[in-house]
Amino acid sequence: MTAVSNIYPTASLQAIDAAHHIHPFTDTKELNEEGTRIITRADGVWLTDSDGNRIMDGMAGLWCVQVGHGRPEIADAVHKQMSELSYYNTFFKTTHPPVVALAEKLAQLAPPHMNHVFFCSSGSEANDTVFRMVRHYWAQMGKPEKQVIIGRWNGYHGSTVAGTSLGGMKAMHEQGNMPIPGVHHVDQPYWFGEGGDMSSDEFGIHVARKLVQAIDEIGEDKVAAFIAEPIQGAGGVIIPPETYWPEVKRILKERDILFVADEVICGFGRLGTWFGSEYFGLEPDLMPIAKGLSSGYLPIGGVLVSDRVCEGLIDKGGEFYHGYTYSGHPACAAAALANLEIMESENLIGYVADDIGPYLQQRWKALGDHPLVGEARMVGLMGAIELVPNKGDRSVKFAHEGSVGTMCRDLSFQNGLVMRAVRDSMIISPPLVLSHEEADLLVATTKKTLDATYNELKRTGQV
Secondary structure, three states: OOOHHHOOOHHHHHHHHHHHOOOOOOOHHHHHHHOOOOEEEEEEOEEEEOOOOEEEOOOHHHHOOOOOEOOHHHHHHHHHHHHHOOOOOOOOOOOOHHHHHHHHHHHHHOOOOEEEEEEEOOHHHHHHHHHHHHHHHHHHOOOOOOOEEEEEOOOOOOOOHHHHHHOOOHHHHOOOOOOOOOEEEEOOOOHHHHOOOOOHHHHHHHHHHHHHHHHHHHOHHHEEEEEEOOOEOOOOOEOOOOOHHHHHHHHHHHOOOEEEEOOOOOOOOOOOOOOHHHHHOOOOOEEEEOHHHOOOOOOOEEEEEEHHHHHHHHHOOOOOOOOOOOOOOHHHHHHHHHHHHHHHHOOHHHHHHHOHHHHHHHHHHHHHHOOOEEEEEEEOOEEEEEEOOOOOOOOOOOOOOOHHHHHHHHHHHHOOEOOEEEOOEEEEOOOOOOOHHHHHHHHHHHHHHHHHHHHHHHHOOOO
């Protein structure tokens, strides 16, 4: 069968796209005037567009393509599964071999106190599930008044109603009158942007103790859970100060509150560990997962559930009135199993922790010397650079927040590298299979892009 990308030229595809397709997180009117990029092929860390341009995928799709594009092992596993059982649900007292095998595998990879998983199709659905699950747990434990979930400003937990509410993206809250009742937000551990005159360590303690303040204001008897990403991804790769997580961990141990570690981005090798919680030594009660679980080959997500929470969900009995048509979809489960097998057989966790991670980190952090860069930071293969008008003074921002980041992002794409702009910072999260040579090219292209952005800012008098 002829591929769709070979039937129409770029302009025709763009016109059809503009006529019928509403894109996520997009000013559709503006995009339709500019025209979409048409990606037709992908292999390894490389994308190819409909004009034949080759572009490095510095974002692993959307933080998810851990094993790289075009892995025949995953395609073959999905084809085999769909030839045997293309779909059946996990309602009505039924199951099937791939979901059984995947549940067992995830229990083996998860922290020792987490032995169960609830499946869904995305990170957003996983966090909707968390919202339901923590409230149901406390009701089962005889504390139905524990309803409030605390999240962080600028955190991201998806774009469903519950996910948007749990997250702290104010622009999202403004559309649809959110957050919904029962969600409270505290400050994020963003030292570069919000640390003021405090040292990084001082700020880590300071912002962690905002959680105590919130718990005391709301009432510990009303707080159900605290949800946070080990490293905030969509918020701009916010790497907490070293003092932050130990203090949060101490606070949560002292309080009768569940901890939800959102592993949708940090999970499955991104930080050089199976989960971000492992990297930071956290002990979550619930872990939403998705993205890297299947490397994005098919949509699948879930919530890893601790033995403690299973006491309320399972041991006490009774039906949990929650689920999705595609919970544990057999083809998606097969894709995830094949993906995890590749990650293990190629030791991608060790490769990120001991090889490509340190290699890229050293070169990425050296970009901090550029006159446009205020800070370059990275953990595993997850990094950011802060673009600033006055190097050395974190308090000075560009006049129109986000405009310089957007300019830099567009120049980067023109130069053959996908980077994401968050405010005026540039974000990367490449596939875990990135080679040394590709890492060198990634950094060189970033430097070229920074130079071009800086020259344009100088020309227009913005630096």
